[in-house]
Amino acid sequence: EIVLTQSPGTLSLSPGERATLSCRASQTVSNSYFAWYQQKPGQAPRLLIYDASRRAAGIPDRFSGSGSGTDFTLTISRLEPEDFAVYYCQQYGTSQLTFGGGTKVEIK
Amino acid sequence: EVQLVESGGGLVQPGGSLRLSCAGSGFTFSSYWMHWVRQAPGKGLVWVSRIKTDGSYTNYADSVKGRFTISRDNAKNTLYLQMNSLTAEDSAVYYCAGGGSGYYGSWGQGTLVTVSS
Numbered sequence: 221e222i223v224l225t226q227s228p229g230t231l232s233l234s235p236g237e238r239a240t241l242s243c244r245a246s247q248t249v250s251n252s253y254f255a256w257y258q259q260k261p262g263q264a265p266r267l268l269i270y271d272a273s274r275r276a277a278g279i280p281d282r283f284s285g286s287g288s289g290t291d292f293t294l295t296i297s298r299l300e301p302e303d304f305a306v307y308y309c310q311q312y313g314t315s316q317l318t319f320g321g322g323t324k325v326e327i328k
Numbered sequence: 329e330v331q332l333v334e335s336g337g338g339l340v341q342p343g344g345s346l347r348l349s350c351a352g353s354g355f356t357f358s359s360y361w362m363h364w365v366r367q368a369p370g371k372g373l374v375w376v377s378r379i380k381t382d383g384s385y386t387n388y389a390d391s392v393k394g395r396f397t398i399s400r401d402n403a404k405n406t407l408y409l410q411m412n413s414l415t416a417e418d419s420a421v422y423y424c425a426g427g428g429s430g431y432y433g434s435w436g437q438g439t440l441v442t443v444s445s
Contacts, residue, residue, distance in 0.1 A: 257373070315387050
């Protein structure tokens with residue numbers, strides 16, 4: 221099983237700032253089969269990025285994904301008030317799909 | 329509009345069984361891989377199981393293998409999760425999610441399963 225470690229655990233930023241979230245895999249994620257989700261309290265997760273860098277339908281272009289191998293990054297170029305949430309990374313390169321533990325982006 | 333609605337959650341005793349359902353609408357259900365993902369209160373997301381579009385392939389997280397069974401009825405646009413030999417560690421909100429074989433763009437609102445005596 222591929223273990224995903226997200227950092228930092230919590231990111232305290234102000235609206236308008238840039239957010240950089242990291243996810244490191246315990247082994248290479250094949251074909252960059254990697255996704256990012258956003259979850260707000262009391263809501264289901266929402267797909268943001270798939271295949272490491274492809275934005276899902278309806279996702280604003282301030283969200284971008286990058287990376288390959290074992291290191292992946294989600295960048296939010298300028299934080300909007302609605303972006304404060306928990307973000308999860310996920311790999312689907314093996315038969316055992318796994319999620320990271322999450323990064324909470326909170327208002328500073 | 330894509331909709332996924334889970335049902336069947338509730339309180340069950342340790343060792344008991346429960347069957348979850350997920351009804352899909354607003355999309356071609358038979359074209360989507362379907363997954364179950366769970367989330368214990370205050371914790372992160374955990375993938376549980378997935379099933380291919382036509383039901384010909386399934387696989388499970390090691391933590392539920394041999395105890396849970398995923399299935400689908402494309403004629404009824406419904407996904408199922410049969411859960412047996414439940415333990416307290418299975419207590420969580422269970423989400424159904426649809427999309428590709430690995431990632432999911434559509435999620436239900438979740439159904440809460442509590443395993444307790």
